[in-house]
Amino acid sequence: MTTVAPAPTKIAGMTGRAIAVVLLMLAIAAALPFVLSNYQVGLATEMLIFGMLAMSIDILAGFAGRTSLGHGAIFGVSGYVVVYASAQAGLPPAVAFVLGIVAATLVAIVFALLAVRTSGVYFLLLTLALGMIVWGICLRWTQVTGGENGMRGDVRPAILVGHRAFYWAVLVATTFVSYAMWRFVRSPFGLTLLGIRDSESRMKSLGYNVPLHLFVGFAVSGFFAGIAGALYAMFNNFVSPSTVALAQSVEGVLMMIAGGVGTLFGGFVGAAAIITLENVVSAYTERWQTVLGLTFIVIMIFAPEGIIGTLRGILARGTGSKDGYKSK
Amino acid sequence: MIVSKGDIEMDRRQFLKNSTAAVAAAGTGAMPWRAWAQAAPIKIGLLAPLTGVVASGGKEMVEGVQFYLESVNYQIAGRKVELAIEDDASNPDTALQKARRLVEQGNCHMLIGDLLANTGLAVANYVKGTGTPYFIPIIAADDLTQRQRIKNVIRVAGYTGSAFTHPFGDWCLKQGYKKIATISQDYTFGHEQCGGLAQVFTEGGGEIVQQFWHPLNTADFSPYLGQLADLKVDAIFAMETGADATRLIQQYASFGLKGKFPLLGAMNATDQSVIRTLGEECDGIIAAAHFAEGSNNPVTAKFTKDYEAKYGKIPSLYGFSMYSGIMWVAEALGKIGGKAEDRDALIDAVLKTDLTGSPLGTTVKLDAYGNPIYDVQIRKVVKRADGKYWNVPIANYPGVSQFWKYDPETYMKQPPYSRTFQGIKKA
Numbered sequence: 010m011t012t013v014a015p016a017p018t019k020i021a022g023m024t025g026r027a028i029a030v031v032l033l034m035l036a037i038a039a040a041l042p043f044v045l046s047n048y049q050v051g052l053a054t055e056m057l058i059f060g061m062l063a064m065s066i067d068i069l070a071g072f073a074g075r076t077s078l079g080h081g082a083i084f085g086v087s088g089y090v091v092v093y094a095s096a097q098a099g100l101p102p103a104v105a106f107v108l109g110i111v112a113a114t115l116v117a118i119v120f121a122l123l124a125v126r127t128s129g130v131y132f133l134l135l136t137l138a139l140g141m142i143v144w145g146i147c148l149r150w151t152q153v154t155g156g157e158n159g160m161r162g163d164v165r166p167a168i169l170v171g172h173r174a175f176y177w178a179v180l181v182a183t184t185f186v187s188y189a190m191w192r193f194v195r196s197p198f199g200l201t202l203l204g205i206r207d208s209e210s211r212m213k214s215l216g217y218n219v220p221l222h223l224f225v226g227f228a229v230s231g232f233f234a235g236i237a238g239a240l241y242a243m244f245n246n247f248v249s250p251s252t253v254a255l256a257q258s259v260e261g262v263l264m265m266i267a268g269g270v271g272t273l274f275g276g277f278v279g280a281a282a283i284i285t286l287e288n289v290v291s292a293y294t295e296r297w298q299t300v301l302g303l304t305f306i307v308i309m310i311f312a313p314e315g316i317i318g319t320l321r322g323i324l325a326r327g328t329g330s331k332d333g334y335k336s337k
Numbered sequence: 338m339i340v341s342k343g344d345i346e347m348d349r350r351q352f353l354k355n356s357t358a359a360v361a362a363a364g365t366g367a368m369p370w371r372a373w374a375q376a377a378p379i380k381i382g383l384l385a386p387l388t389g390v391v392a393s394g395g396k397e398m399v400e401g402v403q404f405y406l407e408s409v410n411y412q413i414a415g416r417k418v419e420l421a422i423e424d425d426a427s428n429p430d431t432a433l434q435k436a437r438r439l440v441e442q443g444n445c446h447m448l449i450g451d452l453l454a455n456t457g458l459a460v461a462n463y464v465k466g467t468g469t470p471y472f473i474p475i476i477a478a479d480d481l482t483q484r485q486r487i488k489n490v491i492r493v494a495g496y497t498g499s500a501f502t503h504p505f506g507d508w509c510l511k512q513g514y515k516k517i518a519t520i521s522q523d524y525t526f527g528h529e530q531c532g533g534l535a536q537v538f539t540e541g542g543g544e545i546v547q548q549f550w551h552p553l554n555t556a557d558f559s560p561y562l563g564q565l566a567d568l569k570v571d572a573i574f575a576m577e578t579g580a581d582a583t584r585l586i587q588q589y590a591s592f593g594l595k596g597k598f599p600l601l602g603a604m605n606a607t608d609q610s611v612i613r614t615l616g617e618e619c620d621g622i623i624a625a626a627h628f629a630e631g632s633n634n635p636v637t638a639k640f641t642k643d644y645e646a647k648y649g650k651i652p653s654l655y656g657f658s659m660y661s662g663i664m665w666v667a668e669a670l671g672k673i674g675g676k677a678e679d680r681d682a683l684i685d686a687v688l689k690t691d692l693t694g695s696p697l698g699t700t701v702k703l704d705a706y707g708n709p710i711y712d713v714q715i716r717k718v719v720k721r722a723d724g725k726y727w728n729v730p731i732a733n734y735p736g737v738s739q740f741w742k743y744d745p746e747t748y749m750k751q752p753p754y755s756r757t758f759q760g761i762k763k764a
């Protein structure tokens with residue numbers, strides 16, 4: 010005899026408690042500009058944008074088991090296209106924004122075509138190399154990209170010029186993107202990616218088209234990275250090769266790891282932690298990057314599953330329950 | 338030693354507690370930003386690359402500013418000066434973030450600094466929106482005081498990329514050079530310096546035989562040097578900064594080109610920051626600049642001597658430019674009674690101030706576009722009595738404008754110098 014626990018009522022795929030938590034966090038996030046200074050609102054905006062980038066990397070790293078070092082390039086391409094389209098080609102911001110995301114998705118598709126047949130360190134190296142190509146193009150194609158100097162321009166639409174307005178716009182975008190990503194990784198498709206992560210050969214023998222799933226996963230992840238990149242271009246009104254450089258990819262990956270691989274929302278925690286640390290420490294020493302490095306070592310030793318991962322572990326131990334879909 | 342699991346848990350918790358406390362402490366530590374607002378000193382935000390590819394130059398920028406402020410005891414026009422130093426990490430995104438921090442959180446009255454053009458352009462774009470006065474003694478991007486001028490971005494004690502290579506092109510013609518090849522880092526600063534030389538040199542009847550553009554941070558120059566060696570030229574012009582300059586000068590000598598073609602350099606190529614570490618391979622290189630540390634002008638000589646006594650090295654362009662830049666702002670502030678809060682008055686005063694105390698030993702004025710007019714020295718690297726190398730002036734072009742002898746309006750109608758436009762006159 011088996012007793013089936015009654016399934017909790019769900020709205021939009023979330024339990025009532027989850028919805029309450031989400032609404033509470035959104036309310037807090039939306040109220041932040043009233044208590045923070047302009048500069049801090051800017052930092053919060055940056056955290057949301059980089060959180061999105063980290064989450065997009067997590068779709069591949071945490072759910073498909075493939076860590077990409079090319080997402081900074083995808084993110085940056087979107088930024089380049091947004092600035093170019095609005096500042097050089099004179100297109101309206103909304104069109105530029107869409108073009109940026111389209112360009113990023115196309116780049117992701119090219120990356121995906123080349124990278125999906127690899128895994129592990131080969132995937133890492135291939136995405137790294139592809140990212141370097143994009144960086145090289147941005148650096149050397151001076152006539153279009155402005156080379157080392159980058160491109161400037163007033164990219165934001167008139168109503169989003171203020172700090173607060175832009176923050177709220179990014180918050181709204183982040184909410185939709187996060188929800189979309191969350192639904193994506195919990196969908197049957199996302200579960201297939203999990204299956205591929207855990208055993209590629211088994212999924213193959215079960216009849217799943219592994220490369221196709223990875224390809225789509227990569228393209229979707231690139232689409233989300235593109236949204237983050239387009240918002241970042243609007244935030245800075247500026248792009249330069251450092252936005253597409255390897256360091257950008259690495260920063261995204263580190264944020265994801267700091268938050269917790271495979272936790273999705275860990276991306277925000279990681280981004281918030283790293284950006285806060287950068288800004289607090291740099292007020293005291295120019296060696297802030299050293300402090301950042303040491304912090305990563307400490308995180309890896311004491312919380313190898315990242316901040317969210319470790320918290321979840323503690324909670325699960327406390328209640329004796331286990332998060333079903335995250336089993337290894 | 339046996340450690341039970343409980344102990345480890347304890348340690349972790351303790352660790353978390355401690356680190357939280359540390360973060361909290363750091364948070365409150367950042368509060369002095371607020372406290373400044375009441376004490377009312379003049380707040381100057383200094384951006385310099387203290388880490389990253391040009392970190393050594395960045396440190397000298399900070400030294401230059403501190404050297405001046407210490408000499409006036411951190412007092413300008415009777416008000417105390419608070420200097421907030423931020424590292425732009427040689428990265429435009431970081432520069433932008435730090436500029437926001439200095440302006441929006443630090444409430445700095447003005448910004449000064451940045452070394453790489455991309456960091457300066459990013460910050461310039463930002464202050465265009467905020468109206469904060471931003472002084473750029475190092476950023477040489479031509480268009481910031483030409484085609485895309487921003488009113489509150491002023492190049493006090495700075496220079497445009499092509500300003501000194503214009504007269505240098507003229508000097509080359511006077512030496513009887515007919516053919517020159519250029520090798521340069523492939524970015525705007527390089528394009529502008531080479532363009533200035535190429536335009537004046539070709540318009541005067543010279544010929545630019547070939548131009549080589551290499552990426553920043555080129556470790557091995559042999560592909561370029563091999564090709565240069567085969568050219569029939571009278572001189573080679575090298576536009577290099579930092580480690581690239583060191584490597585090019587060394588490899589130029591070890592390839593045996595040193596005795597073959599005279600080497601002409603951009604001012605950065607033979608700056609103290611580069612030749613300080615070099616030996617006789619840098620001997621005899623000619624470059625054009627406003628500042629020559631080996632000048633026998635008594636004011637310059639005194640500056641060099643004092644700087645050397647304090648920091649143990651001959652001043653570079655970075656130290657000199659920042660020293661002069663902050664002095665310029667200080668002289669302007671003196672005229673308006675130190676009212677740094679009144680941005681328009683400050684910008685106006687800076688534009689109208691003629692720098693009298695410059696280590697150049699001459700009075701320096703700004704032109705109508707916010708760019709200084711200098712006496713340009715053609716300088717040669719020579720060995721000093723103590724065996725160190727420095728730049729000594731050998732010729733002088735007085736009162737050189739960023740537009741050389743061209744009419745500003747006409748000049749700005751031509752496109753900015755780039756890889757594809759070098760102002761070369763077709764024969």
